[in-house]
Amino acid sequence: MAAIVRTSDLLDNFNLTLVAGEDGINREIITSDISRPGIEMTGYFRYYPKERLQLIGKTEMTYFLELSDDEKRSRAENLCTDITPGIVVTRGMTVPQVLMEEANKAGVPILHSPRKTTRVISRLTNYLEEKFAPSTAIHGVLIDIYGVGVLIIGQSGVGKSETALELIKRGHRLVADDNVEIHQEDYESLVGNAPPLIEHLLEIRGLGIINVMTLFGAGSVRSNKRISMVINLENWDEKKQYDRLGLDEDTMKIMDVHLPKATIPVRPGRNLAVIIEVAAMNFRLKRMGVNAAEEFSERLTMMIENEKNLGE
Template sequence: MAKVRTKDIIEKFDLELISGEEGINRPITMSDISRPGIEIAGFFDYYPAERIQLLGKTELTFAEKLSPTERAIRMEKLCTDVTPGIIVTRELEVPEELIEACEREAVPLMRSRQKTTRFSGRLTNFLESKLAPTTAVHGVLIDIYGVGVLITGKSGVGKSETALELVKRGHRLVADDCVEIRQEDEDTLIGNSPELIEHLLEIRGLGIINVMTLFGAGAVRSHKRITLVINLELWDQNKQYDRLGLDEEKMRIIDTDLTKLTVPVRPGRNLAVIIEVAAMNFRLKRMGVNAAEQFTNRLADVIEEGEHDEEH
């Protein structure tokens, strides 16, 4: 199913539809935009027909210089059966030949009030976010001190209860149970909640609670970049847990590697505080302060001094 159709950009950018209305359901498959200046000049060998075509002052001023016959031929060539639409910017006057060609070939012809470069940037950003690769993960996403923390773990381990405690401590819920994730850049993962369960938390014994109505608008946010994964698992006697924090585990989502911490769960451990501190510690590490490394280096120095004293 197409993620974006031409009618979506007409709505989003309040574009005026001039002709080719039959084609407004055409799919837009790429975020790249074409400014077909060289094509209007007659060179169609590499025409990227499947992109949105953007015509600004330069292209239209040049088109005016062509003879009506040439202009009609080139405008006709711009309209293919895969072209999702042609947009004229700056509310410029649209050549009659283009209006007719778009109507014949059912290519939506639209007009924007904005300047070409500014509009091009906004449209590209919109398309990139809509066409980005997506996935869904079972877990809870919370913004803790500005760090997007994805809490994962088996069903019943206490993810939602921990999220509730974190929200009570002033942090912000993004999504509970199902986190929709899209990769916007090579290493940027943005998480949000499916519309149906936005702002809701499911707590066993209480049922479904609305975090926004209980704690206010400051307790939720619609989306957040994910930078840390904390996996909760029931305490296993036989497993060796990282006690110093030197092991850097990674979790791969789409094409991005995220730092992952495994936190064992057992009665008496305040998970919310542990996760809160993990987020703060993660921020410190990003600023270049690594407590575990500093401890290890100090320990090495103490051992070295001890050996040195023994020699004397």
């Protein structure tokens, strides 16, 4: 479901003050793009992106104050449309009376900020980008293991939550159990979190719902984590050939991002928590340029070449 963001949400999350246009405080913001109406201050409104949040900094305000009274009225009237979600005035600058009058007429909220323009743009953009980021939900468990976000998936009853419990006991941190909400923050980054209803909770068959933070402390949970790899747990199939060297790198596509995926067969006697823990450490090593499988393959190739040379 797409996020619904209203101008009132900005007041709740940032150090902003409403100075005019209170009637439109619940207008919907439909895009994360923020516009600085510089060319519009000159009177050119043909391509005015009126559906965006408008931000007036020192440059725009200085130009506006140098206009004649009629020009100020005209610019203010054109800036305040029936779909403009709001106008943010930065640096603690005094909002001109004519702009407040037109904003009140059109119901366009004017939000006042004491902070610098670049900082306001940065924080608002990050907030809106997060709200409008593509998202999905996956059935699984997300754990932070040695700083690596590991998404554990598999069919129901395979032991995902039980494995997560063992990992938590070993000092790792739970992000989400059962339902992982995933947001694509940029082209190659996925961030997962738990829905508010089940945050910090873990379901163990036979025990029921347990609160991980209450049992193991605040250090055993975190609110969100970037997903780095996927572990797929599946029941052991005697007929299936499993990768024994680690040379074949499988991936899983979530939205537009391809994540490395490892399939771990489950059967009695296998310590899944330790295996997943080692998989996370091995992933970190690969990112540092150390690949044990490739090193073994190179050693094997070298040994075969040496045997051939000795035979000749």
